[in-house]
Amino acid sequence: MKDISIKVPVTEARVDELTPAEQELVSLARRAYLRSYAPYSHFHVGAAILLDNGEIVTGSNQENAAYPSGTCAERTAAFYAHSTYPEARFKAIAIAARGTDGEEIELPVAPCGACRQVLLEYEKLAEADVKVILVGRDRVYILPSVRSTLPLAFSEF
Numbered sequence: 001m002k003d004i005s006i007k008v009p010v011t012e013a014r015v016d017e018l019t020p021a022e023q024e025l026v027s028l029a030r031r032a033y034l035r036s037y038a039p040y041s042h043f044h045v046g047a048a049i050l051l052d053n054g055e056i057v058t059g060s061n062q063e064n065a066a067y068p069s070g071t072c073a074e075r076t077a078a079f080y081a082h083s084t085y086p087e088a089r090f091k092a093i094a095i096a097a098r099g100t101d102g103e104e105i106e107l108p109v110a111p112c113g114a115c116r117q118v119l120l121e122y123e124k125l126a127e128a129d130v131k132v133i134l135v136g137r138d139r140v141y142i143l144p145s146v147r148s149t150l151p152l153a154f155s156e157f
């Protein structure tokens with residue numbers, strides 16, 4: 001027997017330390033949560049995905065009276081991006097959220113497990129790392145890939 005530990009690389013930064021393209025992605029994710037439909041949780045999430053064709057696709061969580069029928073911001077954006085631009089590959093994603101107090105959440109928001117698995121699918125399709133930027137009120141966490149958000153991920157290929 002042996003113990004194995006898996007390290008997750010995370011860089012903490014201020015938004016003004018990001019590249020202009022990354023800053024743009026963060027501000028589009030922040031704008032996207034304003035368009036979320038979250039009358040049940042009052043937790044508004046926005047996601048912005050940069051594609052290799054230069055397009056940026058955004059999405060927000062869309063809730064439903066039948067709770068499980070709602071969808072997270074990341075999946076709204078990812079499915080819209082790949083159904084609109086099936087040839088394009090994901091390059092980066094930024095995720096931001098406003099909490100039930102109406103303020104942007106202090107700690108960078110992290111995607112749920114299902115969204116990590118969905119994003120991993122598109123990272124594999126891209127055959128390149130998709131940078132993940134988790135946005136908080138005055139700092140961001142940057143992860144180099146979706147894979148790093150989901151250690152021991154299920155994978156068929």
Ligand code: THU
Binds near residue numbers: 045060072073111112
């Ligand atoms: N939510 C997201 O949009 N993304 C996540 O990664 C986690 C949760 C949404 C789902 C639901 O509408 C609300 O946040 C509260 O869970």
